[in-house]
Amino acid sequence: MTDVLAELRALRAGDLPTHGGRTLAYVYDSGLAGLDELAGEAHALASSANALDPTAFPSLLKLENDLVAAAARLLGGGAGTVTSGGTESCLLAVLAARGDAPEPNMVLPSTAHAAFHKAAHLFGVRPVVVPADPRTFRADAGAMAAAIDESTVLVVASAPSYAHGVLDPVAEIAATAAARGVRMHVDACIGGWVLPYFRRLGRDVPEFGFAVDGVTSVSVDLHKYAYCPKGVSVLLHRDAGLRRGHYFASARWPGYTMLNTTLQSTRSGGPLAAAWAVLRKIGDEGYLRLAEETLTAVTRIRDGVEGIDGLRVLGEPDSTLLALAAATDEFDLFTVADEMRERGWYVQPQFAHESSPVNLHLTVTAANRGSEDEFLADLAASVAAARAAGPVRVDxxxxxxxxxxxxxxxxxxxxxxxxxxxxxxxxxxxxxxxxxxxxxxxxxxxxxxxxxxxxxxxxxxxx
Known part of the structure; x- marks a missing residue:
């Protein structure tokens, strides 16, 4: 066993670091000592249990209901389902809304997560993509309202959008959807667990959950700012009847009657138990402290970026995500990303789309608190190196x-x-x-x- 684990550790040594705040995409690090060990032990206790049948494993039913209840307390209520991640939550929101409509469409801003395009592909729902505001990168509520027609089954907004970290005007969009009798989903996979705490810290964060009339479903990932292990997300619906559309049952074969609440059948109890343990360990006050540390870090990084010659922040970010663009054509941001990688940081390149130029994405977490100055110094050095190298030229x-x-x-x-x-x-x-x-x-x-x-x-x- 020792040899096997040593081999695995050797393989993992080539990966991006998942702790220490040096990988500013893909991973979320609380910086809390002992949390991984707690989650790992909890995962091991329930990993062999199967959430396919809650009557056979009632402990998993209890864990799932507790996770849903915790998300509902933050987002204003609702009936929910635990899924494998944000993409599955978004897929199920589309599936539940689709129903039996013969030629359904959904209206989404161009900044909506690609998961909705995946849902459109899988479930035969035509995406009606509405350009976002070219300056703020927020959804254009008026244009989205105009795009709704008799075949629209769902309208989507983000809280916040991944690419730029800005909140869409949820209340305006939801009001229009409600007036037309159309469901409205808020993708709060990234912001759903941290923005309510930002509000408690005095940050001006508009309501985006069920406190907003017309919002019918909200997704929030626990493996993001709840700092749980991958992959645990919650999809909340305003009431249990609305989620019925993504439930599945089949008795049309000689085996057991298949009953599924998600796209999966067999589901390990491990992620449920790990998430449940982490939520219990951190607690409400713990999440408030982590949100404060994250808010301090993202504010210091944003202010520092504004002081680096040649860089600018796109839009007016509301959350924990920043998009850094070049303010000059003297250097190449892709080279900056390479230079940061050599200095031990991973920042995520994002390609140009509509009015959004090539930029570097930063996901800031609580673990970045305390290393902001080091990050900014390395970022400034990377920009200087990229400027010295000059723009990358393609024949x-x-x-x-x-x-x-x-x-x-x-x-x-x-x-x-x-x-x-x-x-x-x-x-x-x-x-x-x-x-x-x-x-x-x-x-x-x-x-x-x-x-x-x-x-x-x-x-x-x-x-």
């Missing part, structure tokens, strides 16, 4: 060739050649520096970029 002929490609007509072999040319070859470690690859990907239309990266993903997942 104009190559860029024109890539932009003209049709992803629907290229063969797998041709894609393999493109991946090789782009430096995206499967197997082994990814390239240490990604600036040139990201610059080439940025020149590709979204459909081609999607296909290239899907082919790259397929190449990675080969034993």
């Amino acid at each position: 104009p002929d190559v860029a024109a060739f890539v932009a003209a490609l049709d992803p629907d007509t290229l063969t797998a072999e041709q894609f393999a050649g493109l991946l090789t040319a782009a430096g995206l070859t499967g197997g082994g470690a990814p390239p240490a520096r990604m600036a040139e690859i990201n610059t080439l990907l940025a020149a590709a239309p979204p459909a081609l970029r999607e296909r290239l990266l899907l082919e790259f993903l397929g190449a990675l997942y080969r034993p």
Whole structure:
């Protein structure tokens, strides 16, 4: 057993760090000592139990109801379901709203999470995408209202949006949806657990949960700012009747009658128990302290970024997420990301979309408190290094060739050649520096970029 665990530890050594606040995407770190050990022990106690049948494992029923109740206390009530993560919560919100409508659509701002496009693909719901405000990046409530028609089954808003960390005008959007008899979902997967505490700390945070008339469902991830292990999310509906649309039952075979509350059937009790233990350990006052530490960190980082020559913050972030853009064309942000990686930090590149330019995404957590000055010094040094290196240049002929490609007509072999040319070859470690690859990907239309990266993903997942 010792050898097996040693091998696993050696493999994990090549991953991004999940603690210490140096990975500003993908992970959420409370910085609290002993929390991992508690969660791990709780997970082990329930990992073999199966939430498929709550009558066989009533402990899991108790754990799930407690998690839902905790989320409901923060967000104004509701009946809920624990899911595997934010994407599944959003999928189920769309599925519940879809019903039996013959040609349903959902209205969403262009800043809505890609999970809703996945739901549209899976469930045959046409996405009606409404451009966000080009300056604030908030959903345009008036334009969304105009997009609702007789086939609309759901309207979506974010609290906050992932890309820019801003809250959409939930109350305005919800009022319009309610007037038209349409369901309205608030994607609060990131903000749902921290923004209510920001409000208690005196931050001006508009209501976005069930205190807002017209909001019919809200999603909140416990593996984000509740600092629980992956993957635990809660989908709340205003009442139990609204969630019925994502329940599933089948007695049309000779085995047990299948009853599912989520997209999954078998569900390990491990994540439920781990999340339950973490919530009990931290408690309400503990979450208030963590929110205060996070708010201090994000404020100091934002103020510090404004003092770095050549950088600016996009929009007016309301939460814990920042998007940093270049204020000059003297350097390349993809190079800044590479330089930060060499200094031990991971910041997430985001490609240009509509009025949003290429930028670097930061997810700030409580673990960033105390290291803000070090982060800002390294960020300033990375910008200086990128400025000295100059912008990344893609051969104009190559860029024109890539932009003209049709992803629907290229063969797998041709894609393999493109991946090789782009430096995206499967197997082994990814390239240490990604600036040139990201610059080439940025020149590709979204459909081609999607296909290239899907082919790259397929190449990675080969034993």
